[in-house]
Amino acid sequence: MNALTTKYPWVKRKRAYWVWLNTVARLIGTICRLKVRGRENIPKEGKVLLVANHRSYLDPPLVAYAVKKRPVFFMAKSELFDTPILGSLIKHWGNAFPVKRGKLDLTALKTALEILNKGELVCIFPEGQRAPKGKFLRGKWGAGMVAIKAGAPIVPCLIEGSEAIIGKERLISGIPKVNVTxxxxxxxxxxxxxxxxxxxxxxxxxxxxxxxxxx
Known part of the structure; x- marks a missing residue:
């Protein structure tokens, strides 16, 4: 990943990723009473494209903790990398790379392909934005381009309940319960x-x- 890690040096810090997974992600999963189904469907090695619906800002750590047995690389909106605290956390702990929303970001899609071709697992949220509770948005075609060009096994992932972790839903429903399948x-x-x-x-x-x- 030489060219990739020159541009995004944090993606090679796998030790930091495991620390993040077993502290921050684990805490979020515990608070959310995370229940995981179908983990055995995730290949233990080789390139894998994981595609999930999107309900919450906390979907990435929930998915990472649900996968657990191998690192997960994510696209994250570019604005997050400029946020003082969150941006630093992403760069030091999370396996994430920026994507510019609102237009086709070929650089981000090429980065996803490069990581996949190195035999890693990449998670994409095809909807490109958070959907309302119980709803699904139509996926963006960029995710389809990655899938076709990569030729990787695709693992579908359903996230339910994460919209209740923060915001108005949390006030209504109390302690959240999240299912990842x-x-x-x-x-x-x-x-x-x-x-x-x-x-x-x-x-x-x-x-x-x-x-x-x-x-």
Whole structure:
């Protein structure tokens, strides 16, 4: 990862990642009474694209702690890296790299592909933003492009209840309870053409939704 770690030096600090996972992420998971299903569906090695729905700012540490057995790399909106405290935490503890929202960020997508091609696990939230409670947004086609170009096994992930951790939902529902469910890996066999990218991400979102009906 030489070129990558020159640009984002924190992504090679795996020791720091495990410290973060077993302190901050573990604390969040405990407070949220995190329940994990399907962890055995995550390949133990090799490149993996994990795709999840998005409900809360705390989804990344929840997913990382739910995966537990291997490092997870995330896209995070670029504004977070400029936040004094949170930005420092991301750079020193989290396996995250910036993505510019509101437009297609080819640099971020190329970074995701580079990490995948190094045999790592990358988590993408195809919706690109947080969805309201119980709702799903249509995925952005950039996630479909990564899936097709990477050719990696895709693991769908359903997050439920994380919207109640902070904000108005917390006041209404009290102590939150979060469920994270991992589905079986699948692949998308589509030609690498732009017209297939949205089709690919639609397939991924359907696989995520299917996990809800299976609970």
């Amino acid at each position: 991992f589905g079986k890996p699948f692949t998308i066999d589509l030609d690498d053409k732009k017209e297939n990218y949205q089709r690919a991400v639609d397939i991924m979102m359907e696989r995520i939704k299917e996990l809800k009906s299976g609970n």
